[in-house]
Amino acid sequence: MVLETVFKSFFPKTLLKRAVLIIVLPLVxxxxxxxxxxLDRHLDTVTxxxxxxxxxxxxxxxxxxxxxxxxxxxxxxxxxxxxxHYSKDIxxxxxxxxxxxxxxxxxIRALRGSxxxxxxxxxxxxxxxxxxxxxxxxxxxxFSRKRLMSRTTPLVVFxxxxxxxxxxxxxxxxxxxxxxxxxxxxxxxxxFGKGLDITYFKPHGASEVRQAAMAFRRMQERIKRxxxxxxxxxxxxxxxxxxxxxxxxxxxxxxxxxxxxxSLKADIDHMENMIQEYLSFVKGDSLEVPTxxxxxxxxxxxxxxxxxxxxxxxxxLPSAVIITARYQAFIRVVDNLLxxxxxxxxxxxxxxxxxxxxxxxxxxDNGPGIPKKHYQNVLxxxxxxxxxxxxxxxxxxxxxxxxxxxxxxxxGNLYLAExxxxxxxxxxxxPK
Numbered sequence: 001m002v003l004e005t006v007f008k009s010f011f012p013k014t015l016l017k018r019a020v021l022i023i024v025l026p027l028v029x030x031x032x033x034x035x036x037x038x039l040d041r042h043l044d045t046v047t048x049x050x051x052x053x054x055x056x057x058x059x060x061x062x063x064x065x066x067x068x069x070x071x072x073x074x075x076x077x078x079x080x081x082x083x084x085h086y087s088k089d090i091x092x093x094x095x096x097x098x099x100x101x102x103x104x105x106x107x108i109r110a111l112r113g114s115x116x117x118x119x120x121x122x123x124x125x126x127x128x129x130x131x132x133x134x135x136x137x138x139x140x141x142x143f144s145r146k147r148l149m150s151r152t153t154p155l156v157v158f159x160x161x162x163x164x165x166x167x168x169x170x171x172x173x174x175x176x177x178x179x180x181x182x183x184x185x186x187x188x189x190x191x192f193g194k195g196l197d198i199t200y201f202k203p204h205g206a207s208e209v210r211q212a213a214m215a216f217r218r219m220q221e222r223i224k225r226x227x228x229x230x231x232x233x234x235x236x237x238x239x240x241x242x243x244x245x246x247x248x249x250x251x252x253x254x255x256x257x258x259x260x261x262x263s264l265k266a267d268i269d270h271m272e273n274m275i276q277e278y279l280s281f282v283k284g285d286s287l288e289v290p291t292x293x294x295x296x297x298x299x300x301x302x303x304x305x306x307x308x309x310x311x312x313x314x315x316x317l318p319s320a321v322i323i324t325a326r327y328q329a330f331i332r333v334v335d336n337l338l339x340x341x342x343x344x345x346x347x348x349x350x351x352x353x354x355x356x357x358x359x360x361x362x363x364x365d366n367g368p369g370i371p372k373k374h375y376q377n378v379l380x381x382x383x384x385x386x387x388x389x390x391x392x393x394x395x396x397x398x399x400x401x402x403x404x405x406x407x408x409x410x411x412g413n414l415y416l417a418e419x420x421x422x423x424x425x426x427x428x429x430x431p432k
Contacts, residue, residue, distance in 0.1 A: 016179045023171050031164050035157060047106045050148050055110035057081070058141050062117060062132055065139060082142040086131075091138040094131050097123045103148040104128070181205030185213050190431075192220055193411040238275050245272055288326040295321040295330070295359070296352060302334040303350055311342045316351040321359060323430065329406045334361075336399045337426055341365040345423050358412075359430045365423035375416040379404050 057079045064072045076083040104123050111119055111130065118133040128148075130141045181204050188201040198220070203213030245268055252261045252268070296317050307313045341348045345367030353360040370378055381401040400414075407414045412430040419425040 015182060016175060019175045019179065020172055023175070024168060027164055027168065031160060035160060038156065047103050047148055048110070051103070051106035051110040052114070054107065054143065054147065055114035058111070058130055058132065059114045061141070062115070062134055062139065065134060076141070080143055080147065082140075084140045084142075086138040086140065088133065088136050088138060091118070091120070091131055091133045094120050094122060096120060099123050099125065101145070103145070106148070178206060178209075181209045181213065185209065185216060188213075189216060190411065241275050242272070245275075288328055290324050290326050292322060292324045293327050295323050295361075298327070298330055299334060299350065299352060299361075302331060302338065306335075306338040306342060311346060311348070313338070313348045313350060316349070318352060318354060321352060321354055323359065325410050325430075326406070329409075333403050333406050333428070334363075336403050337363050340399055341367065341423075344368060347421070349419075349421065358432060361428040361430070363426045364419040364421050366419070366421045367423040369418060369422065369424045370416065372418075378416070379414070 058081070061072060061076055061079070061081065061083065064075060073083070100123060104121070107128060107130075108121060111121070115132065120131045122129040122131065126145055127142055128145055132139045132141070184201065188198050191198055201213070201217070203210040203217065205213075249265070249268055252264055255261050296319065299315070299317060303313050303315055338348065338350075341363065345365035347366045349362075349364040351360075351362040351364075353362065379400050404414050407428055407430070410430060412428060415427045415429070417425045417427065
């Protein structure tokens with residue numbers, strides 16, 4: 001579990017980064033393995049051969065020196081050695097250097113195989129000097145350390161790494177083009193979830209991505225068609241029901257004054273309110289066009305309308321919060337929540353918090369609250385804590401349902417909890 005958690009914390013989160021990792025990791029492993037094998041085998045072989053040639057050249061020059069050949073100086077110059085003559089005693093005073101390099105071992109092995117005469121090697125950062133004891137004198141052969149290096153090695157490594165980086169950049173560019181349609185599909189889904197219009201979206205990219213995008217468009221069209229049909233059907237039902245209700249109100253108005261019709265008139269008014277609330281719930285303000293507005297200004301307007309001597313409201317609001325949403329729908333959200341608070345409490349607290357990923361609207365009251373077991377039930381349509389149908393004790397049970405519907409249409413969520421003031425806390429979380 002610990003290893004899995006650590007692995008997930010370092011593993012890329014986005015599709016593009018994961019795809020690049022899938023491409024880069026094998027490429028890097030192949031390149032590292034190839035370069036290591038190349039350097040290990042190629043450099044070993046090449047350096048061994050060069051060291052053998054150097055040892056053979058030193059052996060040749062010492063052989064010519066033993067025969068007092070006049071061509072020794074020319075041979076040393078042609079073979080790239082700096083040669084010096086010293087007395088025999090100098091050989092015993094030579095102490096091997098503490099500086100050691102990777103290629104020195106090849107020279108030591110090659111000299112042991114080629115030279116029969118006593119010899120010592122003195123190593124420095126840029127040069128190697130071989131001291132050979134010949135009869136009554138000591139010869140020194142100095143040559144550059146660069147002679148042991150293959151000139152093709154840096155070139156091969158450079159081209160291998162350079163080509164890998166070049167093709168990696170091309171792969172990243174192509175991967176970005178492949179991932180872009182997925183990002184656009186996610187963005188379109190997010191906008192549709194918030195109830196915003198999607199006019200620019202067009203399926204493109206790989207066949208699987210186009211298939212998902214076309215499925216999303218078909219789903220979008222079906223949802224819009226269903227909402228439109230539901231709204232038209234409820235509008236027709238509302239119209240059909242209002243006609244007989246209006247006729248009943250006219251007939252009641254024509255009754256003699258001595259007949260008590262107040263209860264019937266109250267029932268008719270109640271039915272009209274119910275029909276209006278049913279229609280509003282199903283319609284869900286879906287026909288309103290989202291606009292950009294200041295949420296804080298809206299909150300202040302609604303709070304000032306509900307604030308009174310009998311119902312105090314304290315606010316903790318930032319200076320401004322600009323959002324894109326349905327203005328009238330959000331007025332209705334705050335209206336419904338404050339209406340519920342006023343019905344059961346004498347004091348309310350309204351807060352807006354701007355978080356890194358979302359915006360939170362928090363409304364507390366000091367009323368009796370709601371039992372925790374009913375938190376989910378009160379969000380359902382037509383559910384009432386009061387089993388009676390007395391409108392004065394809670395309406396028809398659609399207030400919170402309408403609020404939840406509007407919040408969900410904007411891609412948000414609504415949560416109920418116990419308020420620190422003893423009543424109910426309603427928290428609305430909206431994505432930025």
